Amino acid sequence: MTAAGRTTPPTARRADVRSRLRSTGPVVIRPADGDDLEGVVAVGRAAWRETHATLYSPELIELFLDKWWTAGANAPAIRSGRTIVADRDGEIVGMASYGVTDGRFVVWKVYVHPDAQCSGIGGRLLEAVEERAAGHDAVYLTFTDGNTRAESFARTRGFVHDGREQQNGLPDVLWMRRGLGEAAPEVSATDVSATDVPATDVPSATEDGDDRP
Template identity: 45%
Template sequence: MSGEESGSGTATERSVVVRQADGDDLTAVVEVGHRTWPVTYGPIAGDDYVAMGLAKWWTQEATIPAIRAGRVLVAEVDGEIVGMASVGPSEGHLILWKLYVLPSHQRDGLGARLLRAVIDKAQEDGYDELRLSYLAGNDGAGAFYEHFGFRETERESGGSGIPDSVWMARPLRTDEQEERQS
């Protein structure tokens, strides 16, 4: 999640849709990354980190497999994709790898809608926990995730002047769900 700016009008005043991405969304999904990463990570980790991340994680080639696997959600406002979230399995856990909203649409509740949709789908798919990481120094992201029940579990050294990755987790099963499964 990147820096905070207000958009023009709230998302509730406009037509908002959160849905699974398809192949037609590829360019717009990649564009969300290219428009959010410089303002998010430039001040925290520097321009070289931004350039590396865009080249590694925000290309069409890197994004196609996640879209094809049904692991990318998009947020549309009036038909324009302005946010995205991407999840994937890793070592038996579900990881929220990306959640970004264009700066002009932040504080409109779109990040919350995307995150709720990710949580709901993870619960439907039977996951017990959702994990994620953000770069230390991205205090807005940390506060956002804490608001949704995520708690820090560990810090991973970024090395070479890169801020640490702060790992967080959120349980997905309620006591009631666990009792029903017993």
């Protein structure tokens, strides 16, 4: 409400959110809790839509958003402790989720809100996830073929191609892998924007612990 008792217009509310997302305050990387659910979904919907605008039709984008980026779809990973968030002054500006599928430690999602990108948040989220991969010899991630930003993100972090899956008329899914015994390359200031892109973006899921968006 405004001082005169009027409701703040939606455009003003959106401008306020964008302003907070672009804040230069410190970013804290931490495990997500139930209070973060709305922010996790908001980040995912904004970043996923922007990333896939040229890869899928508008109708498919809306279908996948309604399937993967809802409170119901993201709550299980938060409850089970498999979601990490980037928190800036109480605003969720990035998220990552992970799980173990067929014995492989997989980073299913790394997303940074478009208004908070180009500051290294994505790379910090990935590092936080990798710290939780104790007992595994490698970390895997996936993305849709044609998502060049995701591929740049992965290569910058030392990942190499590991395989591909056909998707029945949709773009293939690419898998990348980095051995945990291999030191991740240092990311220079000129490469920092490559650490702020969605790294995992597969629109399907088949197993428990599989949080593909």
